[in-house]
Amino acid sequence: MAKDLSARIRHQVLDVHLSIPLEREAPVTVVFGPSGAGKTTLLRCIAGLVHLGEGSRVALGDEVWHEGRRTVAVRHRGVGYLFQDHALFPHLSVAANVVYGMGKLPRALREEHLRRALKNARAEHLLGRDTRSLSGGEAQRVALARALASAPKLLLLDEPFSALDAPTRDQLRGELRQILLETGTPALLVTHDRAEAWALADRMVSLVDGAVQQVGGVGEVFNHPATVSAARAVGVENILPGHVTADRGDTIEVQAGGLSLVTHNPEGLALGESVAVCVRAENVTLTAAGAGPNSREVVNRFTARVSQTKERGALHQIHLDTDPVVTAYALGSGAQSMRHLGELVSVEVPIEHCHTIRVP
Amino acid sequence: MDWAAVELSIRLAMLTTLILIILAVPLAAWLAYSHQRWTALIEAVVALPLVLPPTVLGFYVLVALGNQSPIGRWWTELTGSPLAFSFNGLLIASVIYSLPFAVQPMVAAFVGVDRRLLEASTVLGRSWASTIVRVVLPLSRTGITTAAVLTFAHTIGEFGVVLMVGGNIPGETRTIAISIYDSVQAFDYDTAATTSLWLLLFSVVVLGLTYGLNSKGRTTWPRI
Numbered sequence: 001m002a003k004d005l006s007a008r009i010r011h012q013v014l015d016v017h018l019s020i021p022l023e024r025e026a027p028v029t030v031v032f033g034p035s036g037a038g039k040t041t042l043l044r045c046i047a048g049l050v051h052l053g054e055g056s057r058v059a060l061g062d063e064v065w066h067e068g069r070r071t072v073a074v075r076h077r078g079v080g081y082l083f084q085d086h087a088l089f090p091h092l093s094v095a096a097n098v099v100y101g102m103g104k105l106p107r108a109l110r111e112e113h114l115r116r117a118l119k120n121a122r123a124e125h126l127l128g129r130d131t132r133s134l135s136g137g138e139a140q141r142v143a144l145a146r147a148l149a150s151a152p153k154l155l156l157l158d159e160p161f162s163a164l165d166a167p168t169r170d171q172l173r174g175e176l177r178q179i180l181l182e183t184g185t186p187a188l189l190v191t192h193d194r195a196e197a198w199a200l201a202d203r204m205v206s207l208v209d210g211a212v213q214q215v216g217g218v219g220e221v222f223n224h225p226a227t228v229s230a231a232r233a234v235g236v237e238n239i240l241p242g243h244v245t246a247d248r249g250d251t252i253e254v255q256a257g258g259l260s261l262v263t264h265n266p267e268g269l270a271l272g273e274s275v276a277v278c279v280r281a282e283n284v285t286l287t288a289a290g291a292g293p294n295s296r297e298v299v300n301r302f303t304a305r306v307s308q309t310k311e312r313g314a315l316h317q318i319h320l321d322t323d324p325v326v327t328a329y330a331l332g333s334g335a336q337s338m339r340h341l342g343e344l345v346s347v348e349v350p351i352e353h354c355h356t357i358r359v360p
Numbered sequence: 361m362d363w364a365a366v367e368l369s370i371r372l373a374m375l376t377t378l379i380l381i382i383l384a385v386p387l388a389a390w391l392a393y394s395h396q397r398w399t400a401l402i403e404a405v406v407a408l409p410l411v412l413p414p415t416v417l418g419f420y421v422l423v424a425l426g427n428q429s430p431i432g433r434w435w436t437e438l439t440g441s442p443l444a445f446s447f448n449g450l451l452i453a454s455v456i457y458s459l460p461f462a463v464q465p466m467v468a469a470f471v472g473v474d475r476r477l478l479e480a481s482t483v484l485g486r487s488w489a490s491t492i493v494r495v496v497l498p499l500s501r502t503g504i505t506t507a508a509v510l511t512f513a514h515t516i517g518e519f520g521v522v523l524m525v526g527g528n529i530p531g532e533t534r535t536i537a538i539s540i541y542d543s544v545q546a547f548d549y550d551t552a553a554t555t556s557l558w559l560l561l562f563s564v565v566v567l568g569l570t571y572g573l574n575s576k577g578r579t580t581w582p583r584i
Contacts, residue, residue, distance in 0.1 A: 049479055074482045081483040087476040091498045101484030
């Protein structure tokens with residue numbers, strides 16, 4: 001009995017037409033995009049916190065929340081909203097915060113619901129604590145309990161972990177999915193963090209400049225972006241513009257600047273068409289030049305020099321002196337990279353990781 | 361000491377404060393949270409008593425409450441006694457005169473409440489009125505206290521409006537300020553001095569207590 005959340009929203013920066021299935025077994029839809037893409041505004045529009053014009057429509061299943069001039073008030077929509085900064089009421093106790101949304105519930109049932117909500121959010125130990133003394137992670141747990149306590153039809157999460165330190169973030173992220181599955185709460189989560197999207201999403205919406213670029217599974221959206229903007233939004237490091245120079249049946253050859261790459265052709269691209277070849281940096285393999293099998297026999301293998309290295313924790317981001325510049329990752333330790341500046345390396349871009357997009 | 365005047369002043373100030381706090385909460389909430397075209401106009405009207413001479417305000421209130429006006433006539437028909445030069449008339453004038461002292465601190469406090477909390481409350485199913493009572497008011501305690509104290513103190517100290525609307529009827533409209541003026545007119549400097557001193561001490565104590573209680577949790581300049 002999956003319902004759909006459907007939204008057609010025209011509001012200042014947003015121009016969105018979207019339909020998302022809300023399933024108990026696959027509850028999390030992640031809205032992913034760079035800062036300023038309009039992710040939070042989208043969430044606020046769905047919650048009803050933003051006044052929408054006549055051209056917009058928001059509906060959950062057959063429950064229409066906004067259409068034309070008719071709008072269901074925020075408080076009657078039955079959504080849960082988790083703010084970036086938890087937004088707990090500082091003057092109320094933890095318990096009073098959690099039962100805040102249970103106005104209509106008989107008093108006798110509140111205690112039971114309070115305990116269940118705290119248990120669901122793994123926040124039982126916080127009962128009795130002073131709200132102002134909670135740490136960021138604890139406060140977010142209580143906020144989650146508060147949002148879940150009124151059994152929302154849809155939970156909206158606005159970068160709920162961005163204000164937390166890394167270990168707490170990882171822990172809560174892992175638990176959140178479990179909690180949503182246990183309580184059967186469909187959720188729409190906004191984030192610009194790739195790791196978060198990978199960890200949580202059952203499906204993803206990529207949003208750039210107020211427009212939906214793509215809706216699909218996480219792997220699909222990350223590895224097979226539909227447009228160049230979508231590829232940029234999901235952080236594909238290598239977006240190489242070029243055009244098709246040869247058609248070999250199931251594969252095509254693309255000339256991108258000084259590089260000639262062979263890719264699969266599921267989209268049926270024709271000779272001469274403008275395309276962009278997308279390759280994630282982690283899929284570009286670097287080996288010492290001269291090592292491995294004869295370079296002529298492997299497609300998409302060429303030699304290049306390392307032109308720049310940037311430290312990214314255990315991984316080092318390597319720029320190559322190709323035209324256009326190709327980015328890859330190499331292991332490193334501290335400031336020491338496995339690859340040195342100016343070193344000649346053998347580069348391989350496996351054909352299965354080349355994703356070709358038509359450029360209109 | 362004119363104890364009847366003291367009693368009258370305190371009664372007037374307490375009633376004015378009570379009425380104003382009740383009236384000012386919805387008005388201040390509306391001014392703080394709505395952005396309609398006439399919000400600014402209403403705000404300006406509320407602030408008028410700050411700039412108008414009390415005599416001007418008193419004059420208009422007198423005209424509005426007098427037996428020539430519909431309100432005055434209606435009141436006289438209803439109760440059998442006129443509004444002008446009565447305690448009730450004085451109370452109405454005081455409420456109008458002290459309006460900005462009650463509304464402005466509240467608006468400032470309401471605007472200072474984190475918007476997210478109001479949104480959180482709405483999403484959790486609370487109405488506008490319920491959110492004001494359960495979130496805005498508790499978080500605006502300082503502002504409401506300030507509003508109450510300023511209103512009370514301002515009413516105790518008002519003179520021009522009282523003189524215009526209430527005149528100088530012992531036990532009915534003669535407040536402390538009028539009583540002091542009366543004493544001076546009658547060259548009774550001793551009584552005037554005693555009453556003035558009491559009023560001064562009272563004001564210092566009340567204001568000192570309020571600001572003392574309100575200063576808790578205030579940000580301090582970092583020590584170098």
